[in-house]
Every structure is written in C-alpha cells, then in structure tokens.
Amino acid sequence: MSRVAVLKGGGSLERQVSLRSGARVEDALQRLGHDVVAIDVGGDLVARLRREMPDVAFVAMHGRDGEDGTVQELLEILGIPYTASGVSACMRCADKVLSKHAMADAGIATPEFYSFTETAFKELGAAEALGDIEERLEFPIVVKPADQGSALGVRFARSAADVPAALVAAFSYSHKVMLERHVHGRELAVSILGDDALPVVEAVPREEDFYDFSARYTIGRTSFVCPAQLGDALTDAAQSLALDVFRLLGCRGFARVDLMLEEGTDQLFVLEANAIPGLTETSLLPMAADAAGIGFDELIGRIVEMALQPA
Amino acid sequence: VLEDNPYGLLRYEGEPLPTLHALDRGEFVIYLGTFSKILSPGIRLGWTTAPAPVLEKMNLGKQGADLCSPAFSQMFVASYFEHDRWQDYLESLKDLYRRRRDTMLDALAEHFPREASWTRPQGGLFIWATLPDYIDTTDLLARALSHNVAFVPGRAAYLDGRGASSMRLNFSGVADDDIREGIRRIGEVVREQVGLYGTLTGGGGASSAPPDAPARAPEPDPDLADVLHLPPRPEPDRRSDAR
Numbered sequence: 001m002s003r004v005a006v007l008k009g010g011g012s013l014e015r016q017v018s019l020r021s022g023a024r025v026e027d028a029l030q031r032l033g034h035d036v037v038a039i040d041v042g043g044d045l046v047a048r049l050r051r052e053m054p055d056v057a058f059v060a061m062h063g064r065d066g067e068d069g070t071v072q073e074l075l076e077i078l079g080i081p082y083t084a085s086g087v088s089a090c091m092r093c094a095d096k097v098l099s100k101h102a103m104a105d106a107g108i109a110t111p112e113f114y115s116f117t118e119t120a121f122k123e124l125g126a127a128e129a130l131g132d133i134e135e136r137l138e139f140p141i142v143v144k145p146a147d148q149g150s151a152l153g154v155r156f157a158r159s160a161a162d163v164p165a166a167l168v169a170a171f172s173y174s175h176k177v178m179l180e181r182h183v184h185g186r187e188l189a190v191s192i193l194g195d196d197a198l199p200v201v202e203a204v205p206r207e208e209d210f211y212d213f214s215a216r217y218t219i220g221r222t223s224f225v226c227p228a229q230l231g232d233a234l235t236d237a238a239q240s241l242a243l244d245v246f247r248l249l250g251c252r253g254f255a256r257v258d259l260m261l262e263e264g265t266d267q268l269f270v271l272e273a274n275a276i277p278g279l280t281e282t283s284l285l286p287m288a289a290d291a292a293g294i295g296f297d298e299l300i301g302r303i304v305e306m307a308l309q310p311a
Numbered sequence: 312v313l314e315d316n317p318y319g320l321l322r323y324e325g326e327p328l329p330t331l332h333a334l335d336r337g338e339f340v341i342y343l344g345t346f347s348k349i350l351s352p353g354i355r356l357g358w359t360t361a362p363a364p365v366l367e368k369m370n371l372g373k374q375g376a377d378l379c380s381p382a383f384s385q386m387f388v389a390s391y392f393e394h395d396r397w398q399d400y401l402e403s404l405k406d407l408y409r410r411r412r413d414t415m416l417d418a419l420a421e422h423f424p425r426e427a428s429w430t431r432p433q434g435g436l437f438i439w440a441t442l443p444d445y446i447d448t449t450d451l452l453a454r455a456l457s458h459n460v461a462f463v464p465g466r467a468a469y470l471d472g473r474g475a476s477s478m479r480l481n482f483s484g485v486a487d488d489d490i491r492e493g494i495r496r497i498g499e500v501v502r503e504q505v506g507l508y509g510t511l512t513g514g515g516g517a518s519s520a521p522p523d524a525p526a527r528a529p530e531p532d533p534d535l536a537d538v539l540h541l542p543p544r545p546e547p548d549r550r551s552d553a554r
Binding site for chain 1: 444445446447450451452453454456504506507508510511512513
C-alpha cells in the first residue's frame with residue numbers, strides 16, 4: 001500500500017476531463033487499498049505536496065501544466081516519483097510541431113506540415129507564403145494549434161478562403177499553429193502500457209462528414225471499435241509504429257499515439273502522441289486495456305507500480 | 312408556449328412590456344417567474360401560472376422531483392411580498408443594474424473595434440455583442456481566458472449553430488471598475504484577432520468583410536417584436552373557461 005497523491009484539474013481548458021479522469025483514478029486506487037490524497041492543482045500545489053508527503057504522484061491532468069512537463073518539473077524538484085512520462089517527453093508530446101519534427105527526422109511517417117508563430121504572420125509577412133503552403137499541402141488542409149489537446153481549435157480548411165479564419169481560430173489557443181496535409185482514411189489510436197502496445201482502437205464517425213471535427217468528438221456522433229478490424233499485418237504495423245514513437249519521444253509508463261490509415265495506400269501516418277491520455281469512462285486507453293483483458297483497477301495499479309520502480 | 316421571464320421586472324427604460332401570458336390571457340401560455348433576480352438567487356423559489364390541466368401535471372412532477380420547496384423559505388418570501396418595500400428594493404436593483412449596463416456600454420464604445428456591434432438592452436442583465444464573421448467566439452473564449460476574463464459564446468444560445476460570432480456579456484454581478492477592465496481585455500483580444508485576420512488577408516485593418524463570407528443576416532424587423540401593440544386575445548367565452 002502506498003500513499004498516492006492524485007493530481008487533477010488545474011487551469012487548462014481540459015480541466016473538466018481531468019477532473020473525471022482523476023476521480024476515476026482515485027476510486028480505483030482506493031479499491032486497490034492505497035491511501036489516496038486528491039489534489040485539485042492550483043497555487044498551493046507545492047505546499048500541499050510538501051505537507052502530504054506522498055510516496056508517489058498520479059498525474060491525471062490533461063493539457064497545459066499537467067501534460068506539458070510543468071507539473072513534472074515540480075515533482076522532480078520535490079523528489080516525488082510520478083506516473084507516466086518525464087519532463088522532456090511531456091514537452092515533446094505537448095508540442096505537436098516538436099514531436100512531428102522528431103518523427104520526421106527519425107523517418108517515421110507523419111503528414112507533411114508547416115508551422116508558424118503569430119509573430120511570423122504579424123511581423124515577418126508569413127501570409128505571403130500561404131499560397132505556396134496551400135499548393136504543397138493541397139486542400140483540405142488541417143489547421144491546428146501546436147499545443148492544445150482534445151481537438152480544440154482544430155479546423156479543416158477546404159479552400160484558400162477558409163484558411164485565414166481557421167488560423168485566427170487556432171491562434172486563439174496557441175501562439176504557434178500548424179497547417180497539415182489532411183490524410184483521408186481511418187482514424188486509429190494505439191495506447192502503450194509499459195513496453196507493450198495495447199489493441200488498436202478505431203474512431204468511426206457515424207456521419208460521413210470527414211471534415212467536421214466537432215462531430216467526431218461529440219458523444220454519440222463517433223463510435224469506437226476495439227480491437228479495430230485491420231487484419232494482422234496492419235495491426236502489427238500500427239502497434240510497432242506506436243511503440244517506435246513512444247520510444248523516440250522518450251515516453252514512460254503509458255501514452256497514446258494517434259494515427260491515420262490512408263485510404264487507397266494503406267499507409268500509416270502518425271498525427272501525435274499524448275503523454276497523458278484521458279482515463280475517463282469513455283476514454284480510449286482504458287478501452288484498449290480492457291480489450292487486452294486488463295481491467296481499470298489493474299491498469300491503474302500497474303501504472304503506479306511502474307512509477308515506483310527505480311528507472 | 313412556455314414563457315420564462317426572469318428579467319421582465321428589471322426594465323430600465325421604455326414602456327413596460329406585457330407578458331405573453333397577459334396577451335394570451337393564460338390560455339396557451341405557461342408562465343414562469345422567479346425570485347432569483349428580484350430578491351435573492353439563493354432562495355431557489357419561483358412561481359408559475361399555467362392552464363389547470365398543465366399545472367396539475369407540473370405539481371406532480373415537482374413532487375416527484377423534490378416533494379416541495381422548503382416551507383420556511385416560502386413563508387419568508389410570502390411575508391416579504393405582503394408589504395410594499397419589495398418595490399423599493401426592486402427600484403434600487405434597477406438603479407444598480409442600469410448604471411452597470413451604462414458602464415458596460417461606455418466601455419464597449421471605448422474598447423471594442425469598429426467591426427463589432429452590440430445591443431442596447433432596455434432591461435435584463437445582458438448585452439449581446441456581435442463580431443465580424445471570421446471570429447468564432449467559442450475559440451476567442453480560450454484566448455480571453457488566458458487574460459482571465461470570460462463571456463458566454465453566442466453559439467450556446469442556438470440549437471442550429473448560429474451565434475458563432477456573437478457573445479453574451481453579463482453586467483449584473485461585477486463592480487463598475489471590473490466591468491471596464493473586463494471589456495478592455497476582451498476588446499484587446501478581439502482587436503488582436505481582427506488585426507491578425509487583416510494581416511492574413513492582406514487587408515491591413517480588416518474593416519472589410521472576408522471576400523466570400525456570407526452577407527451578415529439583416530437585422531430583424533423591429534415591427535415583428537412590437538408586442539406592445541399586438542391586440543390581446545379576445546376575452547374567452549365562458550363555456551371554454553375550464554376554471
């Protein structure tokens with residue numbers, strides 16, 4: 001039995017998801033017999049961690065602060081072991097541009113992209129280059145903030161006229177945005193637990209509108225299939241690709257890698273890696289673990305054990 | 312017709328508006344009132360009038376939900392409204408909210424870019440502001456939150472995706488200085504976005520609409536909302552009066 005601090009909430013836009021992940025983790029830890037301290041992360045985080053003196057911290061936070069290495073850095077300073085990835089892996093995953101560059105450099109297929117800061121447009125005339133970018137990526141183009149989870153601020157631009165408003169939307173969430181070639185095909189998620197890839201989850205939009213991102217993330221408008229019906233060869237390829245990304249980015253414990261399987265070519269592309277994927281009732285990692293015969297309590301127990309093992 | 316009228320008594324100028332319930336003489340209108348905005352939100356009490364068969368079912372539903380609202384709170388409110396002083400209190404609320412509305416209107420004129428427009432409400436607690444079509448207020452909210460200021464994105468007011476470029480601004484619960492500061496901050500993020508769009512489209516100041524954006528929907532015909540001069544439903548004939 002360990003004293004486990006569950007860190008949740010915080011000030012990110014994904015606070016509500018984090019509170020749900022955290023609550024579910026707390027319940028599981030209690031059932032496993034651990035001594036649980038729930039902490040809604042705020043200005044008193046360091047003081048509370050010093051006072052509570054947990055053996056380990058379960059970071060159940062998503063988005064800014066919790067998933068970008070900030071909270072992990074504080075835990076390092078305090079000498080408290082914690083779940084999932086360390087500081088540098090969190091930073092690489094949180095910044096989609098950074099992780100895509102790392103992947104491209106390592107020869108891992110990721111959709112072609114260009115990324116700019118707001119300054120590039122305001123002060124360096126980057127808008128002049130939009131035409132060239134559009135020509136290379138071809139429409140539709142996906143426009144997304146570099147460091148925002150849960151598909152917030154993600155837009156599809158179908159034509160040049162859509163691009164400025166899509167960029168304005170993406171810049172609402174981040175000072176850095178990315179224009180990415182849209183891969184038409186099936187959307188897959190491969191979760192990693194320890195050194196193993198879990199069964200592949202496929203997100204299937206109920207309505208045939210591939211360009212409506214919000215539809216895909218609205219409950220009831222997307223259904224999830226696990227294990228995805230891909231055949232052995234593609235399943236193996238997707239899982240080993242996800243493991244490659246997990247290792248490349250230096251992830252630890254667990255993570256989720258999102259992929260696209262291109263229609264026509266059957267080529268796999270990596271979109272991004274999530275250092276702390278959701279752990280709610282509807283989240284994909286617990287769904288994949290379940291398909292592998294690992295119940296939620298066992299999943300949480302193993303994640304905590306890994307955090308307590310010396311690296 | 313369900314008439315939910317929490318703000319009807321909070322009217323700062325113009326003729327008092329009749330309720331739909333009064334126009335209809337209560338035949339097809341269920342009317343909801345609340346003490347939340349004129350006495351205290353925490354008291355959790357309101358009132359309703361409805362056609363008798365509807366009221367019967369509402370009572371059943373209410374009993375199913377919570378048996379009944381606390382008798383103590385109900386007696387407190389009943390005895391408070393037996394005397395006239397509630398009207399003085401209401402007047403003081405109206406003075407307060409009228410001043411805050413005017414503070415917000417002044418701040419909007421000072422801090423919002425010329426591409427924005429907004430309502431000048433004669434009552435209630437909200438101003439509805441509309442930005443250029445290329446700004447989605449659901450996204451804008453993320454940027455505003457990073458400046459520690461919030462509003463309700465307009466899409467929340469519709470079921471069909473309209474309202475994307477609008478926002479609801481609430482002036483009721485915040486002191487004048489905070490209203491000014493909040494509007495200044497929202498104005499700042501809006502200006503940033505307008506400027507960015509201008510840079511992206513090569514328009515500089517971006518006072519023009521985007522090239523192929525749909526034309527802004529025309530303002531609703533004010534006559535359509537002129538309920539003051541609608542003829543009331545004729546006095547119901549005795550036989551149909553179920554009560």
